[in-house]
Amino acid sequence: MANFYLDTPELKHHLNHPLMKRIVELKERNYTDKDTFEYAPIDFEDAMDSYDKVLEIVGEICGDIIAPNSEEVDHEGPQVINNRVKYAGGTAANLEATTKAGLMGMAMPRRYGGLNFPIVPYIMAADIVSRSDAGFENLWGLQDCAETIYEFANEDQKQRYITRVCQGDTMSMDLTEPDAGSDLQAVMLKATYSEKDQCWYLNGVKRFITNGDADIHLVLARSEEGTHDGRGLSMFIYDKRNGGVNVRRIENKMGIKGSPTCELVYKNAKAELCGDRKLGLIKYVMALMNGARLGIAAQSVGISQAAYNEALAYAKDRKQFGKAIIDFPAVAEILSVMKAKLDATRALLYETARFVDVYKALDDVAKERKLTPEERTEQKVFSKLADSFTPLAKGIGSEFANQNAYDCIQIHGGSGFMKDYACERIYRDARITSIYEGTTQLQVVAAIRYVTNGAYLARIKEYEAMPVAPEFEGLQNRLKEMAAKYAACVTQITEAKDQELLDFCARRLVEMAAYTIMGHLMVQDASKSDLFSESAQVYVRYAEAEVEKHINFIRKFDKDDLAYYRK
Numbered sequence: 210m211a212n213f214y215l216d217t218p219e220l221k222h223h224l225n226h227p228l229m230k231r232i233v234e235l236k237e238r239n240y241t242d243k244d245t246f247e248y249a250p251i252d253f254e255d256a257m258d259s260y261d262k263v264l265e266i267v268g269e270i271c272g273d274i275i276a277p278n279s280e281e282v283d284h285e286g287p288q289v290i291n292n293r294v295k296y297a298g299g300t301a302a303n304l305e306a307t308t309k310a311g312l313m314g315m316a317m318p319r320r321y322g323g324l325n326f327p328i329v330p331y332i333m334a335a336d337i338v339s340r341s342d343a344g345f346e347n348l349w350g351l352q353d354c355a356e357t358i359y360e361f362a363n364e365d366q367k368q369r370y371i372t373r374v375c376q377g378d379t380m381s382m383d384l385t386e387p388d389a390g391s392d393l394q395a396v397m398l399k400a401t402y403s404e405k406d407q408c409w410y411l412n413g414v415k416r417f418i419t420n421g422d423a424d425i426h427l428v429l430a431r432s433e434e435g436t437h438d439g440r441g442l443s444m445f446i447y448d449k450r451n452g453g454v455n456v457r458r459i460e461n462k463m464g465i466k467g468s469p470t471c472e473l474v475y476k477n478a479k480a481e482l483c484g485d486r487k488l489g490l491i492k493y494v495m496a497l498m499n500g501a502r503l504g505i506a507a508q509s510v511g512i513s514q515a516a517y518n519e520a521l522a523y524a525k526d527r528k529q530f531g532k533a534i535i536d537f538p539a540v541a542e543i544l545s546v547m548k549a550k551l552d553a554t555r556a557l558l559y560e561t562a563r564f565v566d567v568y569k570a571l572d573d574v575a576k577e578r579k580l581t582p583e584e585r586t587e588q589k590v591f592s593k594l595a596d597s598f599t600p601l602a603k604g605i606g607s608e609f610a611n612q613n614a615y616d617c618i619q620i621h622g623g624s625g626f627m628k629d630y631a632c633e634r635i636y637r638d639a640r641i642t643s644i645y646e647g648t649t650q651l652q653v654v655a656a657i658r659y660v661t662n663g664a665y666l667a668r669i670k671e672y673e674a675m676p677v678a679p680e681f682e683g684l685q686n687r688l689k690e691m692a693a694k695y696a697a698c699v700t701q702i703t704e705a706k707d708q709e710l711l712d713f714c715a716r717r718l719v720e721m722a723a724y725t726i727m728g729h730l731m732v733q734d735a736s737k738s739d740l741f742s743e744s745a746q747v748y749v750r751y752a753e754a755e756v757e758k759h760i761n762f763i764r765k766f767d768k769d770d771l772a773y774y775r776k
């Protein structure tokens with residue numbers, strides 16, 4: 210009986226962060242739901258206890274059902290039969306188990322059948338599910354799309370669709386087309402309004418759509434004839450019960466094989482407008498993607514955890530030269546860095562999730578009453594922090610997941626190259642995390658403005674002012690030195706006033722900011738719990754070396770050097 214929540218005490222540490230008090234207070238609004246719903250919490254402690262209990266159930270289902278199914282799902286995969294997707298047997302069993310346990314629509318309000326969970330415990334469930342099977346996380350995690358319906362659809366649509374998601378209907382997010390990948394402004398799937406039928410019809414093709422045969426789809430389509438940019442796009446809800454969308458094929462992929470990636474053909478598919486016309490990309494997809502990016506950040510952390518666990522277990526078990534390989538410093542070092550990267554990305558994930566929680570809860574409160582001036586300021590601050598941290602959590606988290614999966618194979622030696630060990634699947638599954646929901650390069654495009662407008666540095670200064678345990682003051686001082694060097698690099702590049710130079714150095718600048726922020730988070734965590742003492746030491750040293758490497762690259766870089774990199 211494995212429990213993937215209880216066996217990882219780091220999770221409870223993040224769940225019990227002091228900011229949860231404010232998050233729960235905002236989310237539960239004086240605990241009024243208790244008068245209507247038997248299972249609604251009566252106070253803060255009760256709410257925290259309910260998150261803990263539900264996560265225990267998630268941990269149990271992941272340990273006992275989803276993880277044991279993962280190898281077979283990877284081999285069997287889904288199929289297309291008569292234009293419909295048939296999941297692998299294990300996937301269907303996983304969906305049944307999570308639905309039965311009430312884990313669909315977790316973050317949705319109780320009046321629609323959800324659990325009204327804040328983002329933090331919901332994302333924690335995603336972290337745990339991803340560890341058990343990253344491919345299954347995609348299907349389960351697409352419940353995220355209900356959040357977009359909740360935020361932007363009308364009440365009738367919310368009643369009809371969110372309730373279904375809470376009962377187990379699955380969702381998909383249909384954005385990508387053959388000529389519109391990173392550049393979603395190029396979406397051409399056509400939406401036409403029929404005056405006669407008083408409804409919209411969709412025609413065209415979408416590709417690479419995860420769970421493309423879902424019950425309910427969110428679709429980005431061109432509603433304004435003759436337009437060619439993002440301003441002509443609207444968001445639609447397509448209900449599979451109405452028909453009109455066929456799955457032409459599913460992709461034969463490297464990893465996350467249980468998750469069907471579909472090419473879809475829309476033929477006069479009846480759809481409903483979600484929100485206002487023309488705001489599809491500009492407003493709704495941006496919100497949808499931010500939520501989904503946090504989901505991929507969680508998926509990355511879950512994969513990192515799986516990779517670390519597999520590597521650690523193998524290193525303890527495998528003997529060479531008369532001793533366990535974990536006793537060789539070269540192997541122990543790899544494991545220590547893996548754990549440090551895992552802890553640091555998890556710290557960044559939950560810091561970001563808390564920021565999202567506060568501003569989203571305030572957004573929601575604002576639908577019921579006018580916010581006080583203090584609340585409006587709070588909303589603004591947290592919304593900015595969430596926007597600036599999300600691309601870091603997704604970008605760095607996914608890159609670290611890939612590095613940890615690589616190192617996991619390395620620790621397994623030749624055995625790691627064989628299909629006999631889970632690490633081979635973990636390695637293949639990890640690869641997609643830095644591609645979908647915006648590649649790492651696109652996360653850098655989103656993050657660089659917070660480098661140049663000083664937002665990251667301002668937040669770093671706030672971390673520098675936070676107290677730490679005496680034994681970590683040395684590490685905090687080293688992080689202060691790192692920040693000073695980062696600030697000097699930013700000044701060097703921005704003063705050159707050359708966009709190409711800035712674009713070229715953007716990844717390094719963003720990474721320097723992220724490494725420093727994660728260092729502070731590690732020191733904060735280590736000050737509160739012994740669980741993180743070693744990781745804090747290892748991580749700050751790692752980050753220091755990485756930052757130094759980037760500084761050397763940038764300091765010696767001249768604008769004229771760009772010529773060598775033009776192809």
Ligand SMILES: Cc1cc2nc3c(=O)[nH]c(=O)nc-3n(C[C@H](O)[C@H](O)[C@H](O)COP(=O)(O)OP(=O)(O)OC[C@H]3O[C@@H](n4cnc5c(N)ncnc54)[C@H](O)[C@@H]3O)c2cc1C
Binds near residue numbers: 383385389641
């Ligand atoms: C398994 C899988 C599942 C997916 N699921 C979904 C889904 O459910 N729904 C959905 O809508 N889509 C989905 N996608 C699509 C996915 O989001 C896109 O593949 C991704 O956004 C990249 O687009 P692209 O593949 O067209 O690559 P391109 O946009 O062609 O990018 C190719 C390369 O160019 C780089 N590049 C492009 N533009 C820039 C820029 N401005 N600056 C710097 N570098 C740039 C990229 O970083 C990348 O390295 C999925 C894809 C896969 C593989």
